[in-house]
Amino acid sequence: MAEANEIPDEWYFITAPQDVSWNKGSKTSDVQSYATNNPYLHYGTTELRKLSLNGAMVEGFSDGMQVEQNIIDLEACMRIVLDTDDGYAAPFCWEVYAGGKTYGTYVIDGVSVKEQIRDNDGMAARANVDISLREVAPYQVNAGIDITAEAITGDLTPEAQEHLMKKDNEAKDQDKKANDAKNNKDGTGSGSGSGSGSDKADPNQGPDEIGNKAWG
Numbered sequence: 001m002a003e004a005n006e007i008p009d010e011w012y013f014i015t016a017p018q019d020v021s022w023n024k025g026s027k028t029s030d031v032q033s034y035a036t037n038n039p040y041l042h043y044g045t046t047e048l049r050k051l052s053l054n055g056a057m058v059e060g061f062s063d064g065m066q067v068e069q070n071i072i073d074l075e076a077c078m079r080i081v082l083d084t085d086d087g088y089a090a091p092f093c094w095e096v097y098a099g100g101k102t103y104g105t106y107v108i109d110g111v112s113v114k115e116q117i118r119d120n121d122g123m124a125a126r127a128n129v130d131i132s133l134r135e136v137a138p139y140q141v142n143a144g145i146d147i148t149a150e151a152i153t154g155d156l157t158p159e160a161q162e163h164l165m166k167k168d169n170e171a172k173d174q175d176k177k178a179n180d181a182k183n184n185k186d187g188t189g190s191g192s193g194s195g196s197g198s199d200k201a202d203p204n205q206g207p208d209e210i211g212n213k214a215w216g
Helices: 068-076 158-186 207-211
Strands: 019-023 026-031 040-046 050-059 080-083 088-091 094-098 101-118 124-135
Touching (some): 050 101, 068 101
Antiparallel strands (some): 019 050, 050 124, 080 088, 094 101
16 A cells, blocks of 8 residues: 555646536436426436546656656555544545636546657656546545445434324224224123133143133
8 A cells, every 4th residue: 555655745737738627417307297298307416526637748848858757646646545543544635726726626536648758768758648536525525434324313303203102102092992892892801790610721722722712
């Protein structure tokens, strides 16, 4: 695993990207309803920005000047490092600047390198670089926690608890009434008559038959 000190604190393009573009989408869908010409639009969530820096030239500008290490440093910006103090692994987040303008905080999603000139040792002296980045929500920066992996917990309001308790008591009352009606129908309910002493259980009978012995 690479150590954190192998990852540069900052990285510069030698020449500016020829094309800077981004898109920001959302989760939307049409809900088709019967007998209407105006379907319902369901809007789910807003996505984070996706940024692309294309056609940046990494060039030595002079004979014998290599840019190999510059490209390696860019790839190193994608590494995941282990935070031994807090006990979690995470990638670095990067602020993307163009002069005094900032595009936000991102993780590097991908790097594409096209070597154009190489020296006799095969090291790159000129290359075009394309970088794709994904925006990071502010609450994840310096937190080291992916909130999608946490369980969402909550509690009922007092009104909801009272409503559920009321429903539970009603269900218990309904069960009691049903059991009382069943016992009265089967003749197993309490009565004023006395039991017969000659009515004995047969040991050859099964448990169900013994249990259903009626007392009149």
